[in-house]
Amino acid sequence: MTNLPELVSRLQEQLTSQMPDCAEAVMHLPSAVYTSEDRFQRERKALFRQLPLFVGFSAELPEPNSFRTMTIDSVRILLTRDKAGTLRAFRNSCRHRGMAVTEKSEGCAKRFTCPFHGWTFGNDGSLIGIAQAQHFPGVDKKDYGLSPIAVAEKYGLMFLQIEGDGPIDIDAHLGGLEKDLSEPGFQNWRLGGRNEHRANVNWKLFMDGFCEGYHFNTIHPNTLGAVVVPNTHVVDIFGLHARELFANKGLQEFTARGGGRPISMGGDVALIYLICPNLILIALHSGGWHAISIWPDGAIDRTLVSQTILVSDRATAEEQMDYIARANYIWEEVIKAEDFAVSESIWSALKGGDLPDMVLGRNEYPVQHFHRQFNRLAGPA
Missing domain, CATH: 3.90.380.10 (Naphthalene 1,2-dioxygenase Alpha Subunit; Chain A, domain 1)
Structure with missing residues (x-):
C-alpha cells in the first residue's frame, strides 16, 4: 500500500x-x-437492491464454466463464467414455472437443466432447449432466457446490482x-x-x-x-x-x-x-x-x-x-x-x-x- x-x-x-x-x-x-x-x-x-453489492472475489469463479449460487434479499442468484470467461449473473429461476435451475452451491457447468420440466439454459443465460417443444407453439427461445442481473468485475472483485440494467461503474462506486x-x-x-x-x-x-x-x-x-x-x-x-x-x-x-x-x-x-x-x-x-x-x-x-x-x-x-x-x-x-x-x-x-x-x-x-x-x-x- x-x-x-x-x-x-x-x-x-x-x-x-x-x-x-x-x-x-x-x-x-x-x-x-x-x-x-x-x-x-x-x-x-x-x-x-439498488446499490452495487460485493458478491465475491474473482478467484471464486476461477475458470470458464465456473458457477456459484447465492440468495440476496430473497432473490436467488446464479453467477457464471461463460465459455469465454466473461462474468454473468442471472436470477436462478427457470422462465417456464420458476424452479431454480440449479440447487448446487458451486461447480462447473456449460448448461443448466431445470429439474422440474427439463428446460435447459446455457451458462450465458440463453434458453437452448424446451422439453417437448411441440407443446409450446409460438414460444421463441430467445425471449425466455434466464433473467439477467447487472454484474461487473474489476481488481479481482465482483459486484452485482439486483435492480437496474447497469452497467455498474465499480470505480465510481468505490x-x-x-x-x-x-x-x-x-x-x-x-x-x-x-x-x-x-x-x-x-x-x-x-x-x-x-x-x-x-x-x-x-x-x-x-x-x-x-x-x-x-x-x-x-x-x-x-x-x-x-x-x-x-x-x-x-x-x-x-x-x-x-x-x-x-x-x-x-x-x-x-x-x-x-x-x-x-x-x-x-x-x-x-x-x-x-x-x-x-x-x-x-x-x-x-x-x-x-x-x-x-x-x-x-x-x-x-x-x-x-x-x-x-x-x-x-x-x-x-x-x-x-x-x-x-x-x-x-x-x-x-x-x-x-x-x-x-x-x-x-x-x-x-x-x-x-x-x-x-x-x-x-x-x-
Missing part, C-alpha cells in the same frame, strides 16, 4: 495524544433504526478506494476458504461492531484486545465507504522505542475497508486478505454473516497457511464466540424496548458515518 507510511505516521501521533480520529459530535440514534419493519423494508430496496484496492492484484490470488453463520438479530448490529475498536479491551480482552491498541484508529471517508487503520501493540512498542525497523502489516497495523452497505475487507498481513459480508436473511431479525479468505500469489506457502489460520481463528474465537453474543444481547434490549436511542461517541466515527449513509439512502426511521 503506497500511502501506508503516511497513515502509520498519523497512528503514531494518536498513540502519543491518545486521541483517535473522531466525528464532530455525539450522535443519538433512534432504536427504531433497528426495530422498525417499515425502515427495514426501505433498507432492503435502497441498500440491497469513491476513491479503487486505487487502494487495485494494488494487491486480487485477480491473481486464490481462494483460501469460506465460513458462514446465521443469527437471530438485526443485520446492522454486526456492521456496527466491525466499525470501531472502542470495545476491544472489554469484549475481546484475550483475543483482539491482546493484540490491537483499543480506541486508536486512523479513519478516512471515501463517499459511502471508509478506510480504517488500527495500531497493533507492536506499533505501540516500536513508537515508544523511537523506530529502528520497517513497519509490518500484521505485526504493527491492521487495515480494514468498510464498503457500504455490508462489506468489511480486512488485511492482517501480506499473506492474504479476507472479506466479511453481512446480509439480512429474509427478515428484520435474521442475519447471515459470511467470510471469504483469499491468499496472495506472492506469499510463500507458509505465509498463506498462516493467514488462513489467523482468519479462521478470528472467525471462531472472536466473531462467533464473542461478537455474536454481544449482538444477541443488544437485540434483546432493542426488542424489549429497553432504550429509546443509542448514543454513539465521537470515537465511534465509522459507526456514525454508516448510519448517516443508511439514513440518507433509506430514509430515517
Whole structure:
C-alpha cells in the first residue's frame, strides 16, 4: 500500500495524544433504526437492491464454466463464467414455472437443466432447449432466457446490482478506494476458504461492531484486545465507504522505542475497508486478505454473516497457511464466540424496548458515518 507510511505516521501521533480520529459530535440514534419493519423494508430496496453489492472475489469463479449460487434479499442468484470467461449473473429461476435451475452451491457447468420440466439454459443465460417443444407453439427461445442481473468485475472483485440494467461503474462506486484496492492484484490470488453463520438479530448490529475498536479491551480482552491498541484508529471517508487503520501493540512498542525497523502489516497495523452497505475487507498481513459480508436473511431479525479468505500469489506457502489460520481463528474465537453474543444481547434490549436511542461517541466515527449513509439512502426511521 503506497500511502501506508503516511497513515502509520498519523497512528503514531494518536498513540502519543491518545486521541483517535473522531466525528464532530455525539450522535443519538433512534432504536427504531433497528426495530422498525417499515425502515427495514426501505433498507432492503435502497441498500440491497439498488446499490452495487460485493458478491465475491474473482478467484471464486476461477475458470470458464465456473458457477456459484447465492440468495440476496430473497432473490436467488446464479453467477457464471461463460465459455469465454466473461462474468454473468442471472436470477436462478427457470422462465417456464420458476424452479431454480440449479440447487448446487458451486461447480462447473456449460448448461443448466431445470429439474422440474427439463428446460435447459446455457451458462450465458440463453434458453437452448424446451422439453417437448411441440407443446409450446409460438414460444421463441430467445425471449425466455434466464433473467439477467447487472454484474461487473474489476481488481479481482465482483459486484452485482439486483435492480437496474447497469452497467455498474465499480470505480465510481468505490469513491476513491479503487486505487487502494487495485494494488494487491486480487485477480491473481486464490481462494483460501469460506465460513458462514446465521443469527437471530438485526443485520446492522454486526456492521456496527466491525466499525470501531472502542470495545476491544472489554469484549475481546484475550483475543483482539491482546493484540490491537483499543480506541486508536486512523479513519478516512471515501463517499459511502471508509478506510480504517488500527495500531497493533507492536506499533505501540516500536513508537515508544523511537523506530529502528520497517513497519509490518500484521505485526504493527491492521487495515480494514468498510464498503457500504455490508462489506468489511480486512488485511492482517501480506499473506492474504479476507472479506466479511453481512446480509439480512429474509427478515428484520435474521442475519447471515459470511467470510471469504483469499491468499496472495506472492506469499510463500507458509505465509498463506498462516493467514488462513489467523482468519479462521478470528472467525471462531472472536466473531462467533464473542461478537455474536454481544449482538444477541443488544437485540434483546432493542426488542424489549429497553432504550429509546443509542448514543454513539465521537470515537465511534465509522459507526456514525454508516448510519448517516443508511439514513440518507433509506430514509430515517
